[in-house]
Amino acid sequence: MIELRDIGMAYGERRVLDGVNLAVGEGELVLVTGRTGSGKSTLLGVLTGLVPRFSGGVLTGDVLLDGSSIVRTPPRERAHHIGYVGQDPAAGFVTDTVEEELAYGMEQLGLPADTMRRRVEETLDLLGIADLRSRDLRRLSGGEQQRVALGSVLTMHPRILVLDEPTSALDPTAAEDVLATLTRLVHDLGVSVVLAEHRLERVVPFADTLVVMSGDGALRTGSPADLLADSPVAPPLVELGRAAGWQPLPLTVRDARRLANGLRDRLGVPPTDAAEPPATGGLEARAVTVTHGSKLAVHDVSLALRPGTVTALMGRNGSGKSTLLWALQGSGRRRGGTVSVDGRDPASLDDEARRTTVGLVPQNAADLLYLETVDQELTASGATPADLARLVPGIDGDTHPRDLSEGQRLALALTVVLAGAPPVLLLDEPTRGLDYAAKHALAVTLRSMAADGRAVLIATHDVEFVAQVADHVVVLAEGEVVSSGPVRRVVAESPAFAPQVTKVLGAPWLRVDEVVARL
């Protein structure tokens, strides 16, 4: 239905796409993946027409829709064929209530009033958001915003949906909801979906076709099972399958479970946790309560971050994770409770002293940076290029921080925060936009920080990352702790937070490397 023919895309000297051919059929779900910076977003932009109009650069080749060329058609004239939802759906909202947002696209198309009314109602039901119809868009949770953004595109009845990382900012349950909605669209309405995603573990089971960007401008297309056998990016399930030598590779947890029966016996005694770390030092929080106006954001939370351990803070969007981090750091106002780091309350310190007590990397790492080059940032914060090189080697000191990849920028923010040498380090959603390799590098970094005697707390949705890096897990719901303890125990208790390896092999197994070590 839509076809890319010999597409080339270059920003100056850098060729992002080179001789790309791709055909998307009706009702097909195409998953585009690859390392960060391999051109996933560019490929999506070529389909929607946003590249090169919004990005600059030189585009060659042709884009065909039902056999006629649309490469010169601007995105607005493609709107009724191709719907697009960007990485941050909230940034694309034009109106202020759900209902008006759903109607906006149709108003632009000039559809008659009764058609608009009918489609809005249909779409509200299709996405299960009828109870949100008059809500303020900015007060919706992440999953709800994503579904409204999908709906606002669907009302125009496009034949192709192009989605850029639709689940990356969502908690596991909300992500499942969005993906279930997408499969329903593909099955019931015959809509074709092209989506880019880093976190393959969620999406691979739904994909018909996998497109792997190799990073040199070329891409490989094929069925997910074939391509994943040697793809540079692969979900833990596939890594497990590769390690165990399963043929064909299982793509769903269900398939893998059937293959895993023999494996479990071969593995022998399951791994156990290392000895408990000392129960002193680090950060001690008791009965912390935070309110936003009359709303209780964090209620009666007690936790201890011990030196040498990495703790993960999990919970759905809006469960109070960020609020708790800022309260522990000391600049978020507490309503009640105590926080102490080596006998000092960070809230009573000035900024300078607080930086040397508790370090916090905020959700948007770019908020921390304000200078033109990496070296200037390091100097201003009192760190050295050597500190940065220890985390991520090979960053040119003259690069503008905005030009760094997500992983590199995070490393820079981390270095800037660590310049104060705080014994406690808090990170808010550090895995956003990181590919598997970058996440692995971050996990290694955080483990080495814990080994240096720091106490680390990460707020995250990413269960696979938690399995890789954390010793302890604290699960928040509605601002209260609902579950807390060593990773293996918590994960065994809550299936929603279980990583794929646990889902396949059962409770004590967490990571692929544990399995590999026994084989």
Add this chain to the structure above:
Amino acid sequence: MTTTWLPRDLHPVAWWCWAIGLAVVASFTTNPWVLLLVVATCALVVAARRGDQPWARSFRLYAVLAAVIVVVRVLFRVLFGGGDFGTVLVDLPEVPLPHWALGLHLLGPLTRESLLFAVYDGLRLGTIVLCVGAANSLANPKRLLRSMPAALYEVGTALVVAVTVLPQLADSLRRVRSAQRLRGGDTRRVARLRRLLVPVLEDALERSLALAAGMDTRGYGRTAGLTAGRRRLTGALMLVGLCGLCVGTYAVLDRTAPRFLALPMVGVGVVAAFLGLVGAGGRVGRSRYRPDPWLLPEWLVLGSGVAAATLAVVASHEEVLAAYPSLTAWPALSLTHLVAVGLAVVGGLASPAPAEPAVVAA
């Protein structure tokens, strides 16, 4: 027809016309009774017909602003003196000013008449402000923007976006400020400002690009195929309309200009601009989702505002003493004014009750 009187949000244009009508009543009189009646009308109708939305709560702010205006007006009068005639209430010592400030008085005797004049004048300005406040709390300002004619659609969208950007900017500012406190760095004043501004502006730029991309992929700015001739005609009409309005307005204000350039020219300008707007509106192949209906209550509200304003203008010519009462006598209330304000009350209350806010899911 049954839905006409059921609870619903009245068309915002009707409320604005009604409020402007009341503001006209206020601006054509200094009679404190009339002004206080207008204030009471605004308060009554707002109390009876405002909804639960956030903008509805702004009326109290406007009331405070109006009170401040009256107080400031009176204080200025006391401070800078003025009218030397009439009964002296307090004989404040006049502060001598250098000769270059000739004509300015500081303090000096305070007469009852000058004080009363200040109160009346302040009350008039305060009442006009309160009328605007009433319109603001009765009608969603954003819905008003949505009711713009099709040709002004782009302007309306730009305004809506600007209105939404402000809270986002404040949010971004707060986020960056707390983030910057997490790191060491330059703490001099200029550098501190830079630390705040650079990330906020980068964030705003990124947001606006994302919004532009989002709007573009959703069809914003599509063109319905129009011939070049039609486009040129529309452009010419708009240009003629603009010139006509400029020349006409100038001629109306400048009494020495030839009369045929005055009102006739304004008329030509208005007609040409109207045709141009219609032509430009035809260019946009856009439709409107659930537009606010314009039914009998809208006509009643609008009509009562217009009628009140007309009566007040008539009264200011025919019953000068009632409209601008003497400062030395107790002001009297004329029947015309009473009828004008009464019409506004009846019209305002003739509107249907505001829609119940939809049940908000937790």
